[in-house]
Amino acid sequence: MKIKDIQNWERGFIKRKGVSLKKEKQTRIAVFKLTEEVGEVAKAILENRWDEVQAEVSDIIVFACKIANIAEDFYGADKLENVLKRKIDYCNIRKFNKSSIKFNKPKNKEFK
Numbered sequence: 001m002k003i004k005d006i007q008n009w010e011r012g013f014i015k016r017k018g019v020s021l022k023k024e025k026q027t028r029i030a031v032f033k034l035t036e037e038v039g040e041v042a043k044a045i046l047e048n049r050w051d052e053v054q055a056e057v058s059d060i061i062v063f064a065c066k067i068a069n070i071a072e073d074f075y076g077a078d079k080l081e082n083v084l085k086r087k088i089d090y091c092n093i094r095k096f097n098k099s100s101i102k103f104n105k106p107k108n109k110e111f112k
């Protein structure tokens with residue numbers, strides 16, 4: 001499954017379920033739900049319920065894709081898959097410093 005598939009599923013899901021909220025309300029709900037889902041992952045790990053972690057991570061991905069859809073559909077943002085590609089390309093050129101336990105941050109405005 002590709003990120004675009006998840007985004008398209010989310011767009012269709014909203015239509016099929018008849019969700020018709022203003023973009024500001026959709027955004028607020030999506031951000032709060034994303035935050036809630038991050039908490040659910042943390043709670044599952046803290047309580048050693050590793051069998052639930054993947055489902056909670058899936059919820060994070062869906063709400064992150066919803067936020068990306070809002071950015072694309074209402075605010076003209078670049079497609080998430082394009083940004084992800086640039087991010088991955090940027091990560092691939094970063095070097096890990098063992099003593100500082102950090103990756104460097106090469107300057108390249110193309111990767112922002």
Ligand SMILES: [Mg+2]
Nearest residue numbers: 037040056059
């Ligand atoms: Mg959840």
